[in-house]
Amino acid sequence: MTAVAVTVTALLAVAGGLTLIRIIRGPSILDRAVATDVMLAIIVAAIATEAAYTRDATALPVLVVLAVLGFVGSVSVARFAARRDAE
Amino acid sequence: MSLDAVLDVIAAACLLIGALLSLAAGVALVRFPDLLTRMHAAAKPQVLGLLLVLLGCALRLRTGVDITTLVLVGVFQLATAPVAAHMVGRAGYPHEYIRTDLLLTDELAAHLDKVAAGDQQDPAHA
Amino acid sequence: MTPAPPVDPPRPPLTRAARRRNRIIALTGLTSVWVLLWGTLSWANVISGLVVAIILLAVFPLPPVTFAGRIHPLPMLHFWLRFLQDLVIASIQIAWLALRPPGKPPFSAIIAVPLRVNTDLNLTLTAEALTLVPGSLILEADRTTGTLFVHVINLRSREEVEEFRREVYALEARIVAALGSPDELRRIRENPPSPLDLEGASR
Numbered sequence: 001m002t003a004v005a006v007t008v009t010a011l012l013a014v015a016g017g018l019t020l021i022r023i024i025r026g027p028s029i030l031d032r033a034v035a036t037d038v039m040l041a042i043i044v045a046a047i048a049t050e051a052a053y054t055r056d057a058t059a060l061p062v063l064v065v066l067a068v069l070g071f072v073g074s075v076s077v078a079r080f081a082a083r084r085d086a087e
Numbered sequence: 088m089s090l091d092a093v094l095d096v097i098a099a100a101c102l103l104i105g106a107l108l109s110l111a112a113g114v115a116l117v118r119f120p121d122l123l124t125r126m127h128a129a130a131k132p133q134v135l136g137l138l139l140v141l142l143g144c145a146l147r148l149r150t151g152v153d154i155t156t157l158v159l160v161g162v163f164q165l166a167t168a169p170v171a172a173h174m175v176g177r178a179g180y181p182h183e184y185i186r187t188d189l190l191l192t193d194e195l196a197a198h199l200d201k202v203a204a205g206d207q208q209d210p211a212h213a
Numbered sequence: 214m215t216p217a218p219p220v221d222p223p224r225p226p227l228t229r230a231a232r233r234r235n236r237i238i239a240l241t242g243l244t245s246v247w248v249l250l251w252g253t254l255s256w257a258n259v260i261s262g263l264v265v266a267i268i269l270l271a272v273f274p275l276p277p278v279t280f281a282g283r284i285h286p287l288p289m290l291h292f293w294l295r296f297l298q299d300l301v302i303a304s305i306q307i308a309w310l311a312l313r314p315p316g317k318p319p320f321s322a323i324i325a326v327p328l329r330v331n332t333d334l335n336l337t338l339t340a341e342a343l344t345l346v347p348g349s350l351i352l353e354a355d356r357t358t359g360t361l362f363v364h365v366i367n368l369r370s371r372e373e374v375e376e377f378r379r380e381v382y383a384l385e386a387r388i389v390a391a392l393g394s395p396d397e398l399r400r401i402r403e404n405p406p407s408p409l410d411l412e413g414a415s416r
Contacts (some may be wrong), residue, residue, distance in 0.1 A: 018113030115311030152252030169344035
C-alpha cells in the first residue's frame with residue numbers, strides 16, 4: 001500500500017503543479033475559476049488518499065466542506081464575471 | 088488471498104486511476120486551447136476521478152459512518168458540478184475567450200442573433 | 214443574463230396534491246442528507262433533521278417543479294448503467310486527447326438540441342447528465358422552447374455533429390423512460406429524432 005500511496009501522491013503533485021500553471025497564466029478569471037475547481041478536486045483526492053492509507057477517517061468531514069465550497073466558489077466567480085460584463 | 092486483501096487491491100487500483108485522471112486533467116488544462124475545452128478537461132477529476140477515489144477510500148475504511156460521509160460527498164459533487172459548469176460556461180460564452188476558429192458550428196450564436204432581432208431591448212452582449 | 218426574454222412558458226399551475234407531494238419529497242431528501250451527515254440512524258437524528266428541513270423549506274421555498282410521471286425501476290437501472298458506461302468511455306477519450314502527442318488542437322462544436330419533452334424536470338436532468346459526462350457541456354438552456362445548447366469537444370465533421378445530436382435524443386428518451394408519465398412516453402415514441410435542425414443554423 002505504501003508504494004501505491006507514494007505513486008498517487010506523486011501523480012497528484014504533478015497534476016496540482018500543472019493546474020497551478022493554469023491558475024497563474026489565466027488568461028481570464030473564468031479560466032482561473034475552472035482551474036481552481038480542478039485544484040480542489042485534487043485536494044479532495046489527496047485527503048481521501050491519506051484517509052485510505054492510514055485508515056483514519058478524521059479528515060472526511062473536510063471533504064464534505066470542500067465539495068460545497070467548490071460549488072459556491074465557482075458560482076460566485078461566474079456571477080461576478082457575468083455581472084461585470086453586463087455593466 | 089483473504090477478502091481484506093482483495094478489497095485493498097481494488098481500493099489501490101481505484102486510487103491510482105483517480106490520480107491518473109487528475110493528472111490527465113492537469114495536462115489538459117495546460118494544453119487545451121480555450122475556456123470551454125478546458126472545462127471538459129476539468130469534468131474528469133470532478134466526476135469519474137472523484138467517484139473512484141471515494142470508492143477506494145470507502146473500500147479501505149469499511150465502516151458505516153465513514154461510508155455515509157463519502158456517499159454524501161459524491162452526491163453533492165454530482166449534483167453541483169453541472170450547475171457550476173453551466174454558470175461558468177454561460178458567463179464565458181459571448182466573449183473572446185473562445186476560439187471560434189476551432190468550432191465546427193455555433194448554433195447558439197444564431198439563436199442569440201434571432202433573440203436580439205426579435206427583441207426591442209438588446210441583450211447586453213449582442 | 215439570459216439572452217431570451219424572461220417569459221414563463223405556459224405550464225399548468227400545480228394542484229394541491231402535487232404541491233404536497235413535492236414538499237414531502239423535499240422533506241425526505243433533506244432529512245436523509247442530515248442523517249447521512251451524522252452517519253447514524255437514530256430517532257434523535259431523524260427528528261432534528263425533520264425540524265431543520267421544515268425550517269429550511271419555510272424560509273427558502275423551492276420553485277414548483279411538475280413531476281407527472283413515476284419511477285420505473287428497470288429503465289432507471291438501464292439509464293444508470295448507460296450513464297456509467299458513457300462516463301468511463303468519455304473520460305478515457307478526453308484523457309487520451311490531453312495526453313496524445315502534439316498535433317492540431319481538437320475541433321469542437323456548439324449545437325442546439327430542441328428536446329421533445331419540454332418540462333423543467335426533463336430539461337434539468339438531461340442537462341445534468343450531459344454535463345457530468347466529460348466531452349459535452351451545457352452552455353445555455355432555453356426554457357420556452359425546451360432547447361439545450363451543448364458544447365461538444367473532439368468532433369471531426371458535420372456527420373459527427375448530427376450523430377451527437379442523436380445521442381442526446383437517446384439520452385432524453387432514456388430519462389423519460391425512467392421517470393416520465395405515459396403522455397411523455399407517447400410523445401417520445403411518436404416523435405423520432407429527425408435530422409432536421411429546427412434552429413436552421415450553420416455558421
